[in-house]
Amino acid sequence: EFSLPRLIAMKRIVFGLGMAQVAATMAAAVAAAVAFGQSWLAGIALGGLLAMSSTAILSKLLADRIELDSPHGREVMGVLLFQDLAVVPLLILIPALSESVKELAGELAAAGLKAAVVLGLVLFFGQRLMSGWFYLVARRKSGELFMLNVLLVTLGLAWLTELAGLSLALGAFIAGMLISETEYRYQVEEDIKPFRDVLLGLFFISIGMMLDFGAIAGNWPVVLGVLVLLLAGKLAVAWGLSRAFGAAPGTALRTGLWLCAGGEFGFVLLAEAARTGALSPAVIQPVLAALVLSLLLAPLIVQFSDRIVMRLVASEWLLRSMQLTQIAARTVTAEKHAILCGSGRTGQHLARFLEREGISYVALDHDPERVREAAAAGEPVVFGDCTRSEILMAAGLARASVVIVTFAEIDVGLRVLHRIREVRTDVPVVARSREQDDAERLFAAGAAEVVPEALESSVMLATHALALLGVPMHRVIKRLRELREHHYELLRGFFHGATDAGDNLHEGQMPRLKAVSLGAGAWAIGRSLGEIGVEQFGAQVSAVRRRSERGLAVTPDLRVEDQDIVVLLGPPKALADAENRLLCG
Numbered sequence: 095e096f097s098l099p100r101l102i103a104m105k106r107i108v109f110g111l112g113m114a115q116v117a118a119t120m121a122a123a124v125a126a127a128v129a130f131g132q133s134w135l136a137g138i139a140l141g142g143l144l145a146m147s148s149t150a151i152l153s154k155l156l157a158d159r160i161e162l163d164s165p166h167g168r169e170v171m172g173v174l175l176f177q178d179l180a181v182v183p184l185l186i187l188i189p190a191l192s193e194s195v196k197e198l199a200g201e202l203a204a205a206g207l208k209a210a211v212v213l214g215l216v217l218f219f220g221q222r223l224m225s226g227w228f229y230l231v232a233r234r235k236s237g238e239l240f241m242l243n244v245l246l247v248t249l250g251l252a253w254l255t256e257l258a259g260l261s262l263a264l265g266a267f268i269a270g271m272l273i274s275e276t277e278y279r280y281q282v283e284e285d286i287k288p289f290r291d292v293l294l295g296l297f298f299i300s301i302g303m304m305l306d307f308g309a310i311a312g313n314w315p316v317v318l319g320v321l322v323l324l325l326a327g328k329l330a331v332a333w334g335l336s337r338a339f340g341a342a343p344g345t346a347l348r349t350g351l352w353l354c355a356g357g358e359f360g361f362v363l364l365a366e367a368a369r370t371g372a373l374s375p376a377v378i379q380p381v382l383a384a385l386v387l388s389l390l391l392a393p394l395i396v397q398f399s400d401r402i403v404m405r406l407v408a409s410e411w412l413l414r415s416m417q418l419t420q421i422a423a424r425t426v427t428a429e430k431h432a433i434l435c436g437s438g439r440t441g442q443h444l445a446r447f448l449e450r451e452g453i454s455y456v457a458l459d460h461d462p463e464r465v466r467e468a469a470a471a472g473e474p475v476v477f478g479d480c481t482r483s484e485i486l487m488a489a490g491l492a493r494a495s496v497v498i499v500t501f502a503e504i505d506v507g508l509r510v511l512h513r514i515r516e517v518r519t520d521v522p523v524v525a526r527s528r529e530q531d532d533a534e535r536l537f538a539a540g541a542a543e544v545v546p547e548a549l550e551s552s553v554m555l556a557t558h559a560l561a562l563l564g565v566p567m568h569r570v571i572k573r574l575r576e577l578r579e580h581h582y583e584l585l586r587g588f589f590h591g592a593t594d595a596g597d598n599l600h601e602g603q604m605p606r607l608k609a610v611s612l613g614a615g616a617w618a619i620g621r622s623l624g625e626i627g628v629e630q631f632g633a634q635v636s637a638v639r640r641r642s643e644r645g646l647a648v649t650p651d652l653r654v655e656d657q658d659i660v661v662l663l664g665p666p667k668a669l670a671d672a673e674n675r676l677l678c679g
Contacts, residue, residue: 104172111169111339112176115353118331119145126323132377135191139372140381142184143363144324147353148392149174155396158505159481163461166348169336173353181359185264188363191372208258220272228278241285247273263362301361301382304368306375310383320384325391329354344407351399355392356385421476425456425490432456433489435480435510436500437464437473440526444498445473456489481509483517491517499525502547504532511539530582531605537581549582607636608662608669610676612654617679619658624650626675633664633672 123141124134132140152170161167224247231243248269255265273282310317329350336346364382367373373381425431432448434441437459448455458478459465468475478485480499491497491514499510507525514523522542527533533544553574560570577584612619618626623635638646639659646652654660654676662672 104168104175107169107172108176111335112173114335115173115332116145116177116180118335119328122327122331136373136377139188139191139367142188143360143367144356146177146357146360146363147174147355148357148389149178150358151392152352155393165341165345166352169341169345169349170352177359181267182264184363185261185366188366188372189261189370208260221275224272225276228276232278240281244282244285261366263366305382306379309379313380316380317383320380321387324356324384324388325354344403347403347407348399351395351402355388355395360385421478421485421488428454428456428490429493430495431490433491433494433497434458434500435497437468437475438500441500444500458485458489481513483513486513486517491521494521497521497523499523502526502528504535507536508539511536511541515540533581546582549585552585553577605664606666606669608673610660610662610673612656612658612660612676614656616677618654618676619656620653622651622653623648628662628672628675631671631675632668633662635660636663637661
């Protein structure tokens with residue numbers, strides 16, 4: 095999840111609020127450690143691992159809730175980015191803390207020098223080498239070779255950092271950071287999914303094996319005390335710092351609630367502290383248990399964060415009420431109007447068409463800067479989260495003639511659709527998607543029409559080309575109508591080429607076309623398509639070409655002959671299985 099461009103774009107929050115949060119948490123941990131009879135060195139190690147929050151969990155929750163661009167969302171992501179960055183010095187610092195105070199300065203200086211040299215070499219040369227190396231590997235068009243090289247890079251960098259006297263985890267972190275900045279990151283994410291799930295499971299199993307349940311059962315009040323101190327302490331630190339950086343009370347409290355739990359890097363640092371002896375087993379056990387419990391509680395805390403803020407912050411309740419009142423005031427007299435969910439570029443372009451036709455509309459958007467600019471220009475754009483039923487009701491959903499969902503993200507589109515259908519089942523919804531597969535999910539969720547961007551660009555090119563070739567416009571319009579009525583069935587699949595090797599994760603799994611030539615000895619010759627049954631593999635026969643003859647009716651009774659070319663449609667794995675079926679049985 096670490097991203098250098100995002101780090102630079104958010105440098106004020108990252109190096110301001112983020113650095114302050116980590117430093118303040120570590121200072122509080124040192125004070126608490128000394129108060130409870132531990133050394134200040136143990137307090138530093140404890141503060142570093144407790145300062146971490148879960149980037150993986152919180153970034154996904156922010157995206158799912160469409161809150162990445164909200165005030166608290168930007169603060170949370172900025173702090174998480176600095177925490178990720180802070181892992182590097184902490185992985186160097188914690189092993190040195192196991193030394194005596196006299197030797198600490200020398201150990202830190204040696205570790206810092208080694209880290210500076212290794213990081214400098216890797217970050218300066220690594221980016222260029224990584225992109226070039228992955229390009230060469232991708233040209234081989236071998237999924238197995240690509241996967242092996244991902245493992246080679248990750249384990250190789252971990253091994254190199256260990257040779258330099260640093261930790262394995264630091265090398266793995268650097269590998270992830272370098273890969274995240276290449277154009278192959280999406281394919282890597284897809285390829286490592288099976289490994290990630292298994293290894294993440296093993297990681298948490300190993301963390302669980304560190305737990306001494308007997309000791310925890312005998313000291314459960316201590317565990318609960320550490321948990322309460324962790325949640326309350328991090329909440330107070332994040333809230334206070336957020337307020338100090340100028341955030342509103344509601345935003346500050348939300349930031350604190352999102353960041354108060356522990357994170358997966360906390361376990362990594364705790365394991366390092368246990369390995370090097372920076373923390374004693376008596377400290378590790380309750381802290382480990384509290385971290386596990388806090389991570390389990392994190393999604394629940396986020397889920398109820400709005401209710402907590404509304405109950406505790408009077409200004410937030412007033413702000414929310416004013417928001418709903420503002421939206422309702424815009425639509426109180428509206429009848430048979432359109433509701434635009436999202437006022438980005440697509441939403442604004444659509445609004446111009448509605449204005450030309452004299453159709454009233456209201457647009458909901460969650461970007462405060464965009465809403466402020468549009469409202470100043472007199473546009474009917476209001477701030478609101480269209481995944482919330484009360485916002486949609488305030489926008490006049492009960493009286494609207496149509497709802498247009500302009501978000502291209504499939505998860506967001508589905509959430510908005512579900513909220514709309516909870517309130518009204520009869521209002522037509524027009525949605526947007528990137529690909530046909532997403533469009534089918536939106537249709538299933540209740541969309542009346544879905545516009546797949548990739549296919550519509552092809553449709554517009556075809557429209558202009560046919561018109562220039564002299565095809566009568568009424569025939570062009572008829573073709574377009576038939577195409578859309580059949581949900582773009584004619585455009586499903588494409589022949590995959592060498593230039594598609596660098597496609598992202600989603601495109602890599604899209605249905606594609608593959609032509610299979612049946613020579614002498616092919617198993618399918620003489621058998622009907624029904625007998626062959628490529629459908630069992632998730633593929634289908636798109637067409638059969640027989641010598642120079644095209645357009646054969648594809649039916650289960652059609653028998654395949656020698657020298658036929660069978661065109662298959664399906665995702666890559668299904669195509670490979672179906673081709674094997676045609677050739678070998």
